[in-house]
Amino acid sequence: MNKENFMGNNNPKEQMIDFTLVSLAGQLVGVAAKLGIADMLKDQPLNINELASKVEADTQSLYRLMRPLVALGVFGESSDHKYELTPMSQFLLSDHKDSLRYISMLNAGHMGWKPQGALFDSVKSGKTAFDTIFQSGLYTHLHDNPDDEALFGKAMDNLTNIDLNNIINNFNPSDVNTLVDIGSGEGGLIGGILEKNINIKGILADREEVLAVAKEKLTNRGLSERCQFIPTDFFKSVPSGGDVYLMRKVLHNWDDDKAVKILSNCRLQMHNKAKLLVIDVVVPTDDSGIREKLRDVEMMIYLSGKQRTEKDFKDLFDKAGFDMTDIVSTTGALSSIIEGRPRVTHS
The missing domain is CATH 3.40.50.150 (Vaccinia Virus protein VP39)
Structure with a gap:
C-alpha cells in the first residue's frame, strides 16, 4: 500500500482492502492537521525527535503516524530522515490560501467520525445520523458548543x-x-x-x-x-x-x-x-461524479x-x-x- 497504488489499484480484492482502510487514512491526515505538523515543517525539514518536540507528541507514536503519511505522499522524508512538505501537505498549512487544514480536522474529529459511524442507522431509519448521535440538529449543536462552532466555521x-x-x-x-x-x-x-x-x-x-x-x-x-x-x-x-x-x-x-x-x-x-x-x-x-455523490452522503449524515x-x-x-x-x-x-x-x- 503506497502512494503509487493506494485507492488506485486495478486488482478488485486489493482495491476493496484499500476501501476498508480509507477512513483510517482520513484520520491520519486529520491528526497531522490538528498537531500542526505542516506548519512546523514550513521553514525547514525536521527529524522525528525535533518534530515530536515541536508538536509535543510521543516520539515513537508520531513516527508510526508519519510512516504511512509519507507512504501516501502527504509528507516527504529525505535521505537523512528529515520530514518535509510535499505538494499535498502544502494544503495543511494554516496560512495557505487554499488551506484544507480545518476541514481535515473537522472530518477526523468527533463531529466527523461519530455521525459517519451512524450511517448504517441513517440508511435503515431515514433519520439524520448527526441528530441521532448528538440528540440535536447540527446548527443547534454548534450554537451550544462554541469550540465546535469555531472549528466548523474555519x-x-x-x-x-x-x-x-x-x-x-x-x-x-x-x-x-x-x-x-x-x-x-x-x-x-x-x-x-x-x-x-x-x-x-x-x-x-x-x-x-x-x-x-x-x-x-x-x-x-x-x-x-x-x-x-x-x-x-x-x-x-x-x-x-x-x-x-x-x-x-x-x-x-x-x-x-x-x-x-x-x-x-x-x-x-x-x-x-x-x-x-x-x-x-x-x-x-451517470456513473461518474464520485466526489459529488459522496458529498450527497455527507448531507444525509x-x-x-x-x-x-x-x-x-x-x-x-x-x-x-x-x-x-x-x-x-x-x-x-x-x-x-x-x-x-x-x-x-x-x-
Whole structure:
C-alpha cells in the first residue's frame, strides 16, 4: 500500500482492502492537521525527535503516524530522515490560501467520525445520523458548543476558498448594480466579487452574529462602505433591491420544501429582470461524479438536505417561479453556477 497504488489499484480484492482502510487514512491526515505538523515543517525539514518536540507528541507514536503519511505522499522524508512538505501537505498549512487544514480536522474529529459511524442507522431509519448521535440538529449543536462552532466555521472557510476564485472569475457583472448574498457567511465570496467589480454594491444576508464577523473582515479589506449587513431569516423573508440574488452552498442544507421556500422568498423580492445564481454541487446521473455523490452522503449524515441533479434544481426553480437558464461548471472545483430568471406571466 503506497502512494503509487493506494485507492488506485486495478486488482478488485486489493482495491476493496484499500476501501476498508480509507477512513483510517482520513484520520491520519486529520491528526497531522490538528498537531500542526505542516506548519512546523514550513521553514525547514525536521527529524522525528525535533518534530515530536515541536508538536509535543510521543516520539515513537508520531513516527508510526508519519510512516504511512509519507507512504501516501502527504509528507516527504529525505535521505537523512528529515520530514518535509510535499505538494499535498502544502494544503495543511494554516496560512495557505487554499488551506484544507480545518476541514481535515473537522472530518477526523468527533463531529466527523461519530455521525459517519451512524450511517448504517441513517440508511435503515431515514433519520439524520448527526441528530441521532448528538440528540440535536447540527446548527443547534454548534450554537451550544462554541469550540465546535469555531472549528466548523474555519472548515467552511476552507471549503469556500477551494472554489472561490473560480466562482469569482465566472461571475458576469453586466447589468448588476446591487448583489444580494443570501447566507453570505463571513463575506469571502461577496468580498472577492466586490474587489474585482468596483461598481457593484453588496447586501449580506445572514444571522446577526455571522454578519458581525463579516463586517469586520470586509472593513479590513476596505469594502464595508459598499455593503449593507441585514440580519435575515431566509425562511421568512430576504432583503429587497438586488439585481442578482446569490446563494452559495445554501440549498443543499435543506429538504425540497424548505429549499423552495427560500427560493420563493427570493422571487418575491426580485424585479423581473433580476438574476438568481445558485452555487452548488450538481450530481451527475451517470456513473461518474464520485466526489459529488459522496458529498450527497455527507448531507444525509449531517442535515436534512441533499446534493441535487440538474433535474432536481430545475424542479425547485419551477416550483418557486424561476426558469433555469444556464449551468456553468467552475473549472477545477465541484461547484457549478446554476442560473435562473424570474418567470414572468403575461396577462
